[in-house]
Amino acid sequence: MKLPLLLVFLWTLTTFSLQTDSPGQCVCEFRNSEQMFPHDKLRTAENEASDCNSRVSPWKTTELQGLMLGLDRRLVQLQEDVSVLEKEDDGDLYGVLSLNVIHNEMTEIRLLLDKLNTTTEEQHKQTAATTHRMEQVRAEMEQLETFDTQQVVKRQEANQRLRRDLDKCRNGLHAGPPPTEPPNGSCPYGEFLNISEPRVYTAGEYPGSYKYGAWGRDPKPEPGKESWHWLVLMTSSNRYSNYVRQYHSLSSLIVGQSVPGNVLISSSNPTTNTIQGPNVVLYGGSLYYNCYNQHAVCRFNLTSKTVTNVDLPQGTRYNSKGTSATWMSATRTPTWTWPQTSRASGWSTPPPRTLVIWFVKVEEGEPPKLNQTWHTSVFKQGVTNTFMACGVLYATRYVSKTRGDLLLV
Incomplete structure (x- = not known):
């Protein structure tokens, strides 16, 4: 009964083993019929794909x-x-x-x-x-x-397809309305795609005389003044002004041909209700600016030559950091202002100077008044300037002498 078993064992040894001369030892030789996987080619393919992804962005x-x-x-x-x-x-x-x-x-x-x-x-x-x-x-x-003889990759791809199909079925059973996000802004132009270099380089009408000021165009102009531009220069101590200069067109502003000329707020500079700081804006035929030595926004009507103002809340800073503590902007909707404020909760002393946005409501024949308020976490001294476009507040940040960043607040 033991003889057949012994013969089978001896036959197995002679087929798969090589008997050595040393008694009690043997060496088994294993021959792999599969090809070695070329890992170097796989790494090369991965590097090529990664390089292509970096080139196409x-x-x-x-x-x-x-x-x-x-x-x-x-x-x-x-x-x-x-x-x-x-x-x-x-x-x-x-x-x-x-x-x-x-x-x-x-x-x-x-x-x-x-x-x-x-x-x-x-x-x-x-x-x-x-x-x-x-x-x-x-x-x-x-x-x-072709090296995947066990078809492991194909099975993984099939499993991934099954999982995707299963997820689609599950989502289809409990499908709801897709989530909607409110658009950034109130006009159909969308967000900024690119900011070009300055279009015109010019020394201005008074080369080297005034370092600071502002210029622009009324977004809600009076009839017949759609192409008019305005200019406000800090003519006293680089921080005060008492007039606004008007131009018939952008070309006349560039070449320095002012028609009809200056519109005086006051004969003295500075004095009550004159301009303090370069952050001014023209809207609806009226100039909005930080009133001289007041935490208030002044509105100067260029036609009637009258000044009305609206007080900003206590704690608003208006005369720090080169009198640029209050920023203003105007779009096709009424005026916005965002001074820095020292009033904030959850901070230790001294409190931070964060940006607070106020919506200044402007109605025909009525003095301006604050309507809505938005508190932000933007640190005032961390940005260099701000502007409003289509109801969206943008801030600029200094990076280097030749580069700056644009932030969406």
Whole structure:
């Protein structure tokens, strides 16, 4: 009964073992019929895919969109400037200066077109090169799949598809309305895509005379003044002013041809109800600014030459850090102001100087008044300036002499 078992055992040894000369020892030789997995090729394919992902990024598309948007805006502005020149050309110095401005604008448009063409050509070349490299990576991955003799990868892919299908079925059974997020802002233009370099470089009407001030255009102009621009210069101690200067167009502002000229708030500077600080704004034919030595917003009507004001809450700072503690902005809706305040909860002494946004309600024939208040956690001294666009507050932050950041508050 034991003989067949012994014969089978001896046969097994002779088939899979190699008997050595040393008694009691044997060496088994194992031959693997499978090929060795090429890990180096897999790492190369991973590096290629990672490099392709870094080359193709969303910001490159955003850069191209920003260039297109900038070109569109420049062409519209050029058309407006040419139209203004045709209407206001006096055949003298003003016409020559306006032509020079238009020539500079056309030069900038040509440079922008060159940059746009270069960027488009580079992206086309990069797209072709990336497509070729991805095809190579795909072929390499298909070759690597041949080493998966146990079909582990295929089973994992099948399991992932089943999980996705199962999740879709579960979500379909308990489907609800998709979550909605309120849009940022109150106008259809969306968020900022790109900020270009300055469009015009000029020394201004008074080169080297005044370091600080503000300029702009009324977002709700009076009839016939749609193209008018305004300028306020800090003419006393680099922080006070008592007049607003008006211009018929942007071109006249650039070349320094002020018509109809200055509108005086007071003959003295500074004095009660004059301008303190460069943060001013024109809205609806009235200038809004920080009243001299008051925590209040003054409204100066350029037509009636009258001043009305609205007091800001106690604790509002108005004369610190170069009298730039109160910022104001105006959009197509009424005026906003966001001074720094020392009133906040949950902080130790001294309290932080955070931004508080107030909505100044403006009605025809009525004095301005505060309507709504928003408290923010933005540290006032951490930002360099702010502005409001489409109901969204943006803040700028210093990074270096040649770079700054734009923050959405």
